Amino acid sequence: KTTPTPFERIERLLQLIKPGAKYTIEDNARWQHDALSLRAVADLAQFRGWTSSLPEVETARAEVAAWDGVYARESRAAAIYETWRAGGEGGRGRGGRGQTVTTEATASPQASVEGRLKTALESLTKTQGADRSQWRWGRMHTRAFAHAFVPAFSLPTVERSGGAGTVAADGASYREIFDVSNWDRSLVINTPGQSGQPGSKFYGNLLQEWADNKYFNLA
Numbered sequence: 001k002t003t004p005t006p007f008e009r010i011e012r013l014l015q016l017i018k019p020g021a022k023y024t025i026e027d028n029a030r031w032q033h034d035a036l037s038l039r040a041v042a043d044l045a046q047f048r049g050w051t052s053s054l055p056e057v058e059t060a061r062a063e064v065a066a067w068d069g070v071y072a073r074e075s076r077a078a079a080i081y082e083t084w085r086a087g088g089e090g091g092r093g094r095g096g097r098g099q100t101v102t103t104e105a106t107a108s109p110q111a112s113v114e115g116r117l118k119t120a121l122e123s124l125t126k127t128q129g130a131d132r133s134q135w136r137w138g139r140m141h142t143r144a145f146a147h148a149f150v151p152a153f154s155l156p157t158v159e160r161s162g163g164a165g166t167v168a169a170d171g172a173s174y175r176e177i178f179d180v181s182n183w184d185r186s187l188v189i190n191t192p193g194q195s196g197q198p199g200s201k202f203y204g205n206l207l208q209e210w211a212d213n214k215y216f217n218l219a
Helices: 008-016 025-032 038-047 055-065 076-085 109-128 207-211
Strands: 142-145 155-159 174-177 187-190
Touching: 008 038, 025 174, 038 055, 038 076, 038 109, 055 076, 055 109, 076 109, 155 207, 187 207
Parallel strands: none
Antiparallel strands: 142 155, 174 187
């Protein structure tokens, strides 16, 4: 059993940013959207070195074992792993800290992992359907833009990469990168739009760009 750091984001940033090195605007953008989970990377060893006699479980085990630990919104392995980590209960997203999963004391580590993996697959079949080609992390990790008072002003829900514990995290609705040697190269993004006025064509004009990790030049 692995015990990853409780400061995943800090440790990941320290892996990315080295003292004395020079970095570009593009490097900074990549860091802001870094979706690698050190917790997941630490857990991947549990999926390696054994095989399951159940074909569907074995397929899922091999996929998670080969996964890079990045919570990309299109990743099926991320959806399987996170549902497994939550004890087989899907749809919790990446915020399930403090959850406790109990197993039989006599169960071997492999049997425990395999049993929880089987439960996770059953859960994902219920929440995301029988077609496994449609399973993905983004369906579990969404951001909704429901208007507090007028449903007609609500904006579409979008799928996101990242999640709790990754540098990308969850809640950054505004991002900026400043180039102090050339201010015109600075980048920014906010969501859902440049206007807070429902009915304006700028009310939700930045929502998809934000969901797709894009920026625009800051004038």
